[in-house]
Amino acid sequence: MWDFWIDRGGTFTDIVARRPDGALVTAKLLSHDPAHYADAAAEGIRRLRGSDPAPIAAVRMGTTVATNALLERKxxxxxxxxxxxxxxxxxxxxxxxxxxxxxxxxxxxxxxxxxxxxxxxxxxxxxxxxxxxxxxxxxxxxxxxxxxxxxxxxxxxxxxxxxxxxxxxxxxxxxxxxxxxxxxxxxxxxxxxxxxxxxxxIDAYLSPPLRHYVDTVAAGVDTPRLLFMQSNGGLAEARHFRGRDAILSGPAGGIVGMAATGAEAGYTRLIGFDMGGTSTDVSHYDGAFERQAEAIVAGVPVRVPMLRIDTVAAGGGSIVRFDGARLRVGPESAGARPGPAAYRNGGPLTVTDCNVLLGVLQPDFFPALFGPVGDAPLDVEAVRAGFAELAAAMGTTPEAAALGARAIAVDTMAGAIKRISIARGHDVGDYTLACFGGAGGQHACLVAEALGMRRVMVHPLAGVLSAYGIGMADVRVLREATLGLPLTAEAGEAIAARAETLAAEARAALAAQGLAFDRVETEARARVRYAGSDTPLELPLADPATLAAAFTAEQARRFGFTIADPDLILDSLAVEAVGRTTPLPLAGGVGG
CATH class of the missing domain: 3.40.50 (Rossmann fold)
Incomplete structure (x- = not known):
């Protein structure tokens, strides 16, 4: 039977498929190409499956549909x-x-x-x-x-x-x-x-368009199991996939894939560097997924647990231009249509075109997806002509203009990594830069050099790692509750009872999805703060004395100070039910 793992991004849709013999094959398509297909995910499945009559066991997807609806107010x-x-x-x-x-x-x-x-x-x-x-x-x-x-x-x-x-x-x-x-x-x-x-x-606003997309996918894919990636790093059965949980659907798969491939290579301290066509997502991983309870997305505050990801508008499609005084890169993106100048659609110069001109990106090793029929390689001549015009306006050479634009993009991406690592007390010199995304490999060494990092990990599936991570993810349901209780020994029984209630609710919601698991585990975390403050630290749930000690240690590590003999408040609990299944063995190498 076939399994398909799909990440539908803003520029490209990545697909990893496990064939009936266990071998992995991949495909990469433009997310929006109405002249050649209506839906990239369905088209990718059709191309990879061909005429094979073997049924599809499951389709797992990450999608930007909810994110785009929020950004575009649709x-x-x-x-x-x-x-x-x-x-x-x-x-x-x-x-x-x-x-x-x-x-x-x-x-x-x-x-x-x-x-x-x-x-x-x-x-x-x-x-x-x-x-x-x-x-x-x-x-x-x-x-x-x-x-x-x-x-x-x-x-x-x-x-x-x-x-x-x-x-x-x-x-x-x-x-x-x-x-x-x-x-x-x-x-x-x-x-x-x-x-x-x-x-x-947000949930009421996004769930209807998301449900329409889910129904469209379900109608076009013949499979008994259709699951979608949630912002918290877990999967949900299609009928239980909600708008509030879909905002970081695609990027979350990349973090899961990074953690899985890093563990296979023996690295547990990772900085994720996911550079795509529209933006770059960076993340921190130290043996456990980092989540944030609140975030501002498209100017709207949203309170739903999601993986902690910092996104900057610097991707392969970021537009390069000269405003008469200085060279600029982004935040505008050429997207999938028209795309970079090399995509043969009359698009503007972009970071991707910088790499084409400099020889970092070579047409012979890039998918031939362009032109009227969708089978032509990158257009190098259009890139040279564009940079010649840009260089004339700047009074420099085309190569110097391309190098300058690429340096600006690298500085933007390195700055994002500093915000999620150095600014939060982590020494990036002790970490491995996990590079993935379609454009990540073109800039990973430059970013690592800018940060003083000594090791870069590039998995064979780095270009489609978000899709691969979606295939590695577990099904997760999370339940939260505010307690506001003093963190004292006397409150221990009430805290444990509330945690068990939340665990029962999460397990029931997991069972309601109608999926079969080898085992179900629960993970509980507590958010603890100083009395009189409003910013908690999230810690693994334990007895009050252990929680207090863990809070003090984390407070000192992160902020460099502690308060003597403090009054602590257990602000809230988060309990997650995780449905785990034993991964099927993979055979052979990776095809495409």
């Missing part, structure tokens, strides 16, 4: 239903200023299209100050449904701890005909109205 129209008096809370946000000296502050437009006030109020302690006005809510929901809204995000004050009103309102919304109903306590039973509410809105 999600579903969402109605925000929020406690009366707080209608503007998500628009106001937490008043953080990304650029503190900016006089003209341009905030991203809110994702929700309309707001509905919900007349109810529950205190943090669970006291009902005002019961839910069901009759008024039902009438308002019917009116908004009549206006064409199908997606609703329900966000009520203190709903993370006291969810009865959110659950009842969800029932009323479904009765009114809403097809996409998201409650804030279900996206994360954690404190803080704004990030919890924004995450609920």
């Amino acid at each position: 999600g579903a129209p969402v109605l925000l239903a929020i406690t009366a008096g707080h209608e503007d809370a998500l628009t106001i946000g937490h008043q953080a200023r990304p650029d503190i000296f900016a006089l003209n502050i341009v905030k991203p437009a809110p994702l929700h299209s309309a707001t509905m006030a919900v007349h109810e109020r529950v205190t943090a302690a669970g006291e009902v100050l005002a019961p839910l006005d069901e009759a008024r809510a039902a009438a308002d929901l019917a009116a908004w449904r009549a206006r064409g809204f199908d997606a609703i995000a329900i966000v009520l004050m203190h709903g993370w701890a006291h969810s009865a009103h959110e659950l009842r309102l969800a029932e009323l919304a479904r009765a009114a005909g809403f097809g996409e109903v998201v409650t804030s306590h279900q996206v994360g039973a954690v404190i803080k109205l704004v990030p919890r509410g924004q995450t609920a809105v």
Whole structure:
């Protein structure tokens, strides 16, 4: 039987397939090429499978569909239903200023299209100050449904701890005909109205277009198992794949692949360097996946556990230009269409073209995907002509212009690695630079030299490692809860009981996906902070005394100071159920 592992990126779609005999074969296609195929993933499967009648056991995918919908603001129209008096809370946000000296502050437009006030109020302690006005809510929901809204995000004050009103309102919304109903306590039973509410809105906004894409893929692929990569580094069965979990779907596969291939080579301290056509993703790995609980994506705060990845707009497709005063590289990208000048679509000069001119990228070793028929090699003459024009404007040689542009891109990527390593107390000299992505190998040595790193790892599947990592990933379900308990011996029993409840919920959600596993494991982590602060450190769950000691050690390592005899708070718990299966053996080498 066939297995297909697919990473649909902004420029290229990478496919790794395991044939019935166990051998691996690969393919790389432009993600958007409507003149030759409707969907890159389906086309890649067709090309690799050919006329082989063997069935497809499973298809695993990572996709940028949700990310693109968020960046381009092409999600579903969402109605925000929020406690009366707080209608503007998500628009106001937490008043953080990304650029503190900016006089003209341009905030991203809110994702929700309309707001509905919900007349109810529950205190943090669970006291009902005002019961839910069901009759008024039902009438308002019917009116908004009549206006064409199908997606609703329900966000009520203190709903993370006291969810009865959110659950009842969800029932009323479904009765009114809403097809996409998201409650804030279900996206994360954690404190803080704004990030919890924004995450609920994102889920309602992205899940409909994501589901449309998933259904399209399912209709075009004959397989009993279709799974998608989540931002947290685990897979989810197609019916359980949600918009909030898909924002870093593709890049997450690269980190899983990096960890797996690094372990095979004997390296457990890795800096991930994933350079693609549109952007570069960098990551830190020291024997365990690093996750962040909150992030800002496309200007929107989202609170959902995702692998910690720093992305910069420097990829093979980053546009090179001269503005009359200085040479610039990015952040604009040529994308898949028209692509770099070498792609034969009349595109602009890019970092990829720099490498073509300098001989780093040679047409004889690059997929012939270009031209009217889609089988022509890179166009070297177009690159030379473009750089000749650029060099004339700059008063230099074409080679000097290309070297300068490449140096700018390398500096941008090295700076991103410094932010996730050196700035957080890690000595990169002790790490291996794990290079992958379609353009990673062209710049890995330059980046390592800029950082003082002595070792670079390039796997044979480095060009499609995100797809390979998706094939290596486990199915994961994560559940969180805010506790806010003092980290004392007396609280140990309550902490353990809450962790077990979350573990049971996660295992039940994993079982609901209907997949078979060799074994199911649970992993629990605690977020601990100083009393009076609001920034916790995430640590493996243990008894209170062990947690306190681990917190002190991590605080000292990361920030260089500790507080004597502190009062510590166990802020929240995160428990993950992991469905593991024994990988099938691979045979032979890698074809393409």
